[in-house]
Amino acid sequence: MTTVVEPVHIKEQARLAQIASKELGLLSTEDKNAALHTIADHLDANVSNIMEGNNQDLANGRKALYDEAYMDRLALNEARIKEFAEGLRQVAKLDDPTGEIVSQWTLDNGLDVQTVRVPLGVIGMIYEARPNVTADATGLALKSGNAIVLKGGSSAIHSNRAIVKVMKEALISTKISQDAVQFIDSTDRVATEQLFTMKEHIDVLIPRGGGKLIQAVVNHATVPVLETGVGNCHIYIDKGADVDKAINIFINAKTDRPAVCNAAETLIVHEAFLAAHQETLIEAFNKYNIGVYGDDKVLSAVPNATRATEQHWAEEFLSLDVAMKVVSTVDEAIAHIDEYGTKHSEAIVTEDKETAKRFKGLVDAAAIYHNASTRFTDGSALGFGAEIGISTQKLHARGPMGLQALTTIKYVMSGNGQIR
Structure with missing residues (x-):
């Protein structure tokens, strides 16, 4: 059965993610790392529940006559689940880019100027087939101080639902709000299109999948897009x-x-x-x-x-x-x-x-x-943990996108009464 999520509900999820992102941006690196370890432990402990959901998706895929390559991207097993759980632990070991002072100088009038690395805010992740993206993208988002709204493809709906359930249950015992991870539980394409225009709550969309999906997002979104590319x-x-x-x-x-x-x-x-x-x-x-x-x-x-x-x-x-x-x-x-x-x-x-x-x-x-x-061309192979996608565009980020690609900068000035 197709679950239809009304626009008002998606908007509320995006709004809750935005609120959670404010709190998340103030957490320490230690708090974020502890949360990633907790999520990883819960994933390890719930392999059978995740596999149950994935088996439903694989059965549906066989009925739909998905080709071998697509089924490979969709399939999970114990080793793959433990691999993306371990990926979260590896992300926890990486340097936290948020709060980094990128540059600093003092003007002639004594005003101190800094450019500081800060989270993007709320990431809308739109993706197909690969259920591992649910965990990988969430881990990178949380470590870089971002909330995330996940919209996976219909072919992996049961897998993604199971993974998100485990992750949100894990967050209960951490300092990160459950609202920082939102899952659009719908197989309706209209739900995906609704995310395209929520510029007031979502700071960036990242599409990951086939060429048709990516171009649909690029061509129709009013939210800024970090384009991940097809690999010819x-x-x-x-x-x-x-x-x-x-x-x-x-x-x-x-x-x-x-x-x-x-x-x-x-x-x-x-x-x-x-x-x-x-x-x-x-x-x-x-x-x-x-x-x-x-x-x-x-x-x-x-x-x-x-x-x-x-x-x-x-x-x-x-x-x-x-x-x-x-x-x-x-x-x-x-x-x-x-x-x-x-x-x-x-x-x-x-x-x-x-x-x-x-x-x-x-x-x-x-x-x-x-x-x-x-x-x-892979985040883990190049040494910066899981990737949220591989950007083929030239603005903001290019190539495998790790933690730093999920941040921007803020100018922070400190003075002593200077006026212009």
Whole structure:
């Protein structure tokens, strides 16, 4: 049954979150850390209850014939639940950005000026499929002093409901108000759209999911949006690439977890590399059951390859399929990325430092790699705990967004009667 949440109820939830955010912003780092540990302990103790909710979502997903990649993003097990519980403990270990004096100076008239890092206030989190986002986003929000309003997708409604129930019960014994975590318990898309315009109570919206969801938020919200992007990520293998290094990087980026946004979706290969290592590349495709969509040069070189269409070049496959293009120069590779890339993560494999320098300088993306897999575009992999999303925009935050991305600055002046 679809639960419909009336606009007035969502507005009240947002208002309560706003009130809670004021109190939360005054809490000490120790209080916030203690709350995160308490939530983590409760998650560990309630694995069976969370799994019960997730099993309902998985059963519904099978009935709806969700594809394998989508089911992987939706699925929880004991290890995954304990992993996001442990993620909260890791966030608790991180430096608290709030209250940091970013800069300080004194004017000629003696007025002391500081820029101080402060929470954004209330975060509206709109996301699909991944129930781990419910815990990850909440942990990052609370540690950075923000309240959060959660609106997950209908496919994970039972999982998210169970996780939020556990987290709110945990908050009872902490100094953080339960109102700091709000869950829009509805599968109605209208409920999501209602969040778009609550500018008086919500300070920022963060959409995390497929391209359609993200663009719907970006195009229709009156609340400021921190855009997280679809990952059409490219691996470019240059003529100066080491063959073992190149194959290993591509296979890791494509097959380690095909359903995530930092997985490689397009392989661009210099024609000289293909000519020299054609059989090795084909062996890798066959060994890992990688389906190839390619241009004319690919079709003539790779058995069983299928002709690529415009859609394939722009596709986020989230599977073991890959688009493949053959180029004669690094500039041709860059031009292809410029046309079809989503400014997420792009990689070059080459031993030529000048070619690598050109690629890194000209490619416009949140993360650029030289001789490394795109799978490192991840908050935990980069050492700052769980991430609330990967921003592909340029204002405020870019790349994996951790605690600091959930803050802004405030100018604080102290004087002794100065007037202007």
